[in-house]
Amino acid sequence: MRRSRVASIAAVTLSLVLASAACGGGSTGSEGGSNEQPKTLTYWASNQGASLEVDKKVLQPELDKFEKETGIKVKLEVVPWSDLLNRILTATTSGQGPDVLNIGNTWSASLQATGALLPWDAKNFEAIGGKDRFVDSALGSTGTQGQDPAAVPLYSMAYALYYNKKMFADAGIEKPPATWSELTDVGEKLSKNGKWALGAEGSNLSNNIHQVFVLGKQHGADFFTPDGKADFTSDGAVAAVKQYVDFMAKDKIIAPGNAEYAQNQSLSDFAKDKTAMVLWQTASATFKSLGMNEDEWGVAPAPVQSGTPGTGTNTNSMVAGINMAVFKNTKNIDGAKKFVKFMTSDEEQKILNSAYGSIPPVKSAQEDPAFDSPALKVLRDTLATSATALPQVPEESQFETVVGTAVKELFADAAAGRKVTTESVRAKLEKAEQQMSTS
Amino acid sequence: MTTTAAYGTVERTAQKQDPGAAPKKRRPGWLRRVSLPYLLLLPALLLELLVHLVPMVIGIVVSFRELTQFYIRDWTTAPWNGLGNYEIAVDFDAPVGEALLKSFFTTCLFTVLSVGLCWLLGAAAAIFLQESFRGRGLLRTIFLVPYALPVYAAVITWAFMFQRDNGLVNHVIHDQLGLTDSPPFWLIGDNAFFTLLIVSVWKGWPFAFLIIMAGLQNIPREMYEAAALDGAGIWQQIRRITMPSLRPVNQVLVLVLFLWTFNDFNTPFVLFGKAAPESADLISLHIYQSSFQTWNFGTGSAMSVLLLLFLLLVTGVYLALTSRGRKATDG
Numbered sequence: 001m002r003r004s005r006v007a008s009i010a011a012v013t014l015s016l017v018l019a020s021a022a023c024g025g026g027s028t029g030s031e032g033g034s035n036e037q038p039k040t041l042t043y044w045a046s047n048q049g050a051s052l053e054v055d056k057k058v059l060q061p062e063l064d065k066f067e068k069e070t071g072i073k074v075k076l077e078v079v080p081w082s083d084l085l086n087r088i089l090t091a092t093t094s095g096q097g098p099d100v101l102n103i104g105n106t107w108s109a110s111l112q113a114t115g116a117l118l119p120w121d122a123k124n125f126e127a128i129g130g131k132d133r134f135v136d137s138a139l140g141s142t143g144t145q146g147q148d149p150a151a152v153p154l155y156s157m158a159y160a161l162y163y164n165k166k167m168f169a170d171a172g173i174e175k176p177p178a179t180w181s182e183l184t185d186v187g188e189k190l191s192k193n194g195k196w197a198l199g200a201e202g203s204n205l206s207n208n209i210h211q212v213f214v215l216g217k218q219h220g221a222d223f224f225t226p227d228g229k230a231d232f233t234s235d236g237a238v239a240a241v242k243q244y245v246d247f248m249a250k251d252k253i254i255a256p257g258n259a260e261y262a263q264n265q266s267l268s269d270f271a272k273d274k275t276a277m278v279l280w281q282t283a284s285a286t287f288k289s290l291g292m293n294e295d296e297w298g299v300a301p302a303p304v305q306s307g308t309p310g311t312g313t314n315t316n317s318m319v320a321g322i323n324m325a326v327f328k329n330t331k332n333i334d335g336a337k338k339f340v341k342f343m344t345s346d347e348e349q350k351i352l353n354s355a356y357g358s359i360p361p362v363k364s365a366q367e368d369p370a371f372d373s374p375a376l377k378v379l380r381d382t383l384a385t386s387a388t389a390l391p392q393v394p395e396e397s398q399f400e401t402v403v404g405t406a407v408k409e410l411f412a413d414a415a416a417g418r419k420v421t422t423e424s425v426r427a428k429l430e431k432a433e434q435q436m437s438t439s
Numbered sequence: 440m441t442t443t444a445a446y447g448t449v450e451r452t453a454q455k456q457d458p459g460a461a462p463k464k465r466r467p468g469w470l471r472r473v474s475l476p477y478l479l480l481l482p483a484l485l486l487e488l489l490v491h492l493v494p495m496v497i498g499i500v501v502s503f504r505e506l507t508q509f510y511i512r513d514w515t516t517a518p519w520n521g522l523g524n525y526e527i528a529v530d531f532d533a534p535v536g537e538a539l540l541k542s543f544f545t546t547c548l549f550t551v552l553s554v555g556l557c558w559l560l561g562a563a564a565a566i567f568l569q570e571s572f573r574g575r576g577l578l579r580t581i582f583l584v585p586y587a588l589p590v591y592a593a594v595i596t597w598a599f600m601f602q603r604d605n606g607l608v609n610h611v612i613h614d615q616l617g618l619t620d621s622p623p624f625w626l627i628g629d630n631a632f633f634t635l636l637i638v639s640v641w642k643g644w645p646f647a648f649l650i651i652m653a654g655l656q657n658i659p660r661e662m663y664e665a666a667a668l669d670g671a672g673i674w675q676q677i678r679r680i681t682m683p684s685l686r687p688v689n690q691v692l693v694l695v696l697f698l699w700t701f702n703d704f705n706t707p708f709v710l711f712g713k714a715a716p717e718s719a720d721l722i723s724l725h726i727y728q729s730s731f732q733t734w735n736f737g738t739g740s741a742m743s744v745l746l747l748l749f750l751l752l753v754t755g756v757y758l759a760l761t762s763r764g765r766k767a768t769d770g
Contacts, residue, residue: 086731089508089511089731089734092512093511093512093514095512110508110734113508113509114508114509114511114512115509116512202627203626203627203712203714205713205714256603256621257603257604257622259624259627260602260624260626394508394509397732397733397734398732398733398734398735401714401732401733402733404714405714408627408714409716411627412624412627412628412716413628415624415627415628416624416628416629431534434533434534434535435534435535435538435733
C-alpha cells in the first residue's frame with residue numbers, strides 16, 4: 001500500500017475498480033432510482049451533536065418511529081465532518097452510497113454538478129408536502145439558481161455574536177457591540193492579562209470562509225462574478241479578508257494562538273473565561289457540554305460596519321445549515337422520499353432542531369414557541385432578514401479550500417508577528433484565484 | 440556467488456547428460472517442475488494485478504482526462520485532455536506548477552534530512568548496543584516502540600505536544616526553561632518543517648536501527664579482535680570493518696527509507712490536516728489537496744504519474760550505481 005501511494009489518487013481509482021467489479025445491479029444507470037428494496041434505507045447523518053454518540057441517541061428513537069409508521073428500517077451511520085465530503089465523493093464514483101444523506105448546505109451546488117443527487121422538481125417536492133413549506137432563505141442554499149434543488153433544507157443555522165457575560169461585566173461593558181468599530185473598542189478593554197476579546201479558528205478553512213464571506217458582503221464583494229467566475233481580488237474582497245485578519249494583526253484582540261485552532265478550541269477558551277466573544281453558529285449546545293450555564297453567555301446579532309443588520313452590505317451571517325439529499329440510484333426511491341417527508345414533518349422538525357439547537361427551515365415548525373427563546377430568536381431573525389447564502393456555484397468547495405487556506409496562511413503570518421498589508425492579502429488571494437482558473 | 444553459479448551449471452549439465460530416460464516420459468515431470476512455481480505465484484500475481492497494477496493503470500489513464508466533479512459519477516465519460524494536465528503541472532511560471540515545484544523541493548530537502556538522521560541514529564544505536572551489557576535487551580525493545588505504535592495514534596500525540604498554547608513542547612522550552620521570548624508555533628508557519636522532521640525521524644529511525652542491528656550480527660568478532668590487535672581504535676574499526684561490511688544492508692535500507700519518506704502521507708496529514716503550511720507542504724499531501732480538495736482528479740493524477748516517474752528514475756539510477764560499485768568491490 002505504501003508503495004502504491006506514489007499515486008495518491010489510488011484511493012479513488014481503487015474504488016472505481018471495486019465498483020466495476022462489484023457493480024452487479026447496474027443501478028448507476030437508472031436515473032430515477034428503483035423500488036427493488038422497499039424495506040430498507042441507509043442514512044448518512046452529519047455530526048450535529050456534541051459527539052457521534054449523542055447524534056445516535058437523538059436520531060435512533062425517531063428512526064424507530066419511522067419504522068413503526070412505514071415498516072421501513074433505516075440503517076443509520078453518523079459520519080464525522082472530516083470524512084463526510086470524501087465519503088460522498090467516493091460513494092458518487094462507486095455508485096455504492098447510502099440512499100439518503102445529509103450534506104452541508106454550502107456543498108449543494110458542487111454536489112449537484114456531479115449529477116448523483118436526485119433533483120427536487122415539482123413532483124418530488126409534492127411528495128414531501130410542497131416547496132412552499134420551506135423558508136426562502138434556506139431554499140436559497142440548495143443548489144445552483146435556476147435549477148431544481150439538489151437537496152431539501154433540514155436544519156438551519158445562522159452566525160451570531162456569543163459573548164461571555166462575566167468577562168463583559170468584569171471589564172465594565174454593558175452591551176454587546178453592534179458594529180465592528182464598537183467591537184474593536186470593547187476589544188481593547190477586554191484583551192489584557194492573558195485574556196482576549198475575540199476567538200477565531202484560524203486553521204479551519206470552512207470557518208475562515210464563512211467569516212470572510214460575510215465581511216465581503218459588507219464590503220460589497222461577492223467572490224464570484226454573476227456568471228460564476230472566481231473574483232477573489234476585488235477591492236472589497238481584499239478589504240474583507242484584511243479586516244478579519246487584522247483583528248489579530250492590527251487590533252490585537254484575537255490571541256495569536258488562535259491561528260492554529262481548527263477543532264473548536266476557541267469555544268473551550270470561551271467557556272474557560274479566556275475569550276470574551278466568538279462569532280459562531282448555534283454554539284449553545286457546545287457551551288452547555290463544556291459546563292456553562294445558560295445565563296453565563298449572551299447572544300447578539302453579529303456586528304455590521306454601521307447601522308443595523310439587513311440585506312446587502314448589512315448582511316451579518318451566511319445561511320448556514322444542513323440539507324437532506326437522496327442518491328439518484330437508490331433502490332428504494334419511494335421509501336427515501338417518505339423518509340425525507342418524515343424528517344421534514346412539523347413534529348420531527350421540532351424534536352430534532354430543539355435537540356441540536358438549530359432553527360427549523362420549515363415555516364410551520366419555526367413558529368413553535370420552543371424556538372422563541374432570546375438566543376434562538378436572534379438566530380431566527382438573522383436568518384429571516386440579514387443572512388445571505390454562500391455562492392451557489394459548482395466551484396464552491398474549491399473556493400472554500402483555496403481562499404480558506406489563504407486566510408489560514410495570513411493568520412499564520414499575523415501570529416508570527418509579520419505585517420499583514422493590503423498587498424500581502426491581495427497577493428495571497430491572487431494566488432488562490434489562479435489556482436481556481438486552472439481547475 | 441561464484442560457487443552457487445558453478446553448482447547450477449554442474450546440475451544442468453548432469454540433467455542434459457542423463458542417458459537412460461526417454462524424452463516422452465520425462466516431459467510431464469519437467470512441465471510440472473517448471474509450471475509449479477508459476478502456479479504457486481498465480482494468486483499473488485492476480486492480487487498484485489488487482490490491487491496495484493490496475494489502479495495504477497487507471498490512474499495513468501485518468502491523468503490524460505479532464506476529470507472534475509462533473510464527471511466523477513462515471514469517469515469514463517470525462518473528456519480526453521491530451522497532455523493538458525501535464526502542461527498545467529509542469530508550467531512552473533503559473534501558480535499550480537510553481538506550487539508543485541516548491542513542494543517537490545521541500546520534499547527533497549525533507550527526505551534527505553530525514554533519511555540521513557534516521558540512518559545516523561539507527562547506526563549509532565545499533566553499534567552501541569552491540570556491546571553486551573545489563574539491560575541491553577530492554578533498551579533494544581524500547582528503541583523499537585515508535586516502530587510498533589500505530590502511526591495515527593503516535594502522530595496525533597505529537598500534534599498535541601506541539602500545540603502552541605497547551606502543548607508539552609512549549610511548556611518545557613518556554614514556560615520551564617525560558618528559552619524563547621514568546622511560545623513559538625510548531626504546527627503553522629516556518630517551524631512546521633522541523634516539527635515534521637522530528638516526528639518523521641522519531642518514526643523512522645527504529646527501522647534503520649533494526650536493520651543495521653541485524654546486519655551487524657553477520658560481522659565476525661574475530662575481525663574486530665584482529666583489528667584491535669593491530670592497533671585500530673573504535674573509529675577505525677567502524678570505518679574499516681563495520682561500514683564496509685554493512686554496505687549491502689545500507690544499500691537497501693537507504694533506498695527503502697527514501698521511498699517511504701518521500702511518499703509519506705500519514706505524518707503530514709495527521710499533523711497539519713488538509714492544508715499543510717507552505718514550509719511543510721510534502722508532495723503526497725500536495726497532490727492529495729490538488730485532487731481531493733479541489734476535485735480536479737485529472738491534474739492530481741498527472742502529478743502522481745510525474746512523481747512515479749521521478750521515483751522510478753531515482754531508484755533505477757541508485758540501483759545501477761550502487762550495484763556497479765558493489766561489483767567493482769566484489770571483483
